Amino acid sequence: xxxxxxxxxxxxxxxxxxxxxxxxxxxxxxxxxxxxxxxxxxxxxxxxxxxxxxxxxxxxxxxx
Numbered sequence: 001x002x003x004x005x006x007x008x009x010x011x012x013x014x015x016x017x018x019x020x021x022x023x024x025x026x027x028x029x030x031x032x033x034x035x036x037x038x039x040x041x042x043x044x045x046x047x048x049x050x051x052x053x054x055x056x057x058x059x060x061x062x063x064x
Contacts, residue, residue: 010035 012020017031024034045051 020031020034024031027034027037029037042051045054
């Protein structure tokens, strides 16, 4: 059993869990590592708009 002082469980819809699994597999991460990565990336962005803007700019840059 994991140490509850270090780890917590979260419930997400199955569809979200499946998307998380695809994302994690693409990056050779576990679901927990993928969540940690996403939180770390989002932590310095004060709003969803900034996160989406950053993502859009990265996606457009990949097309060029």
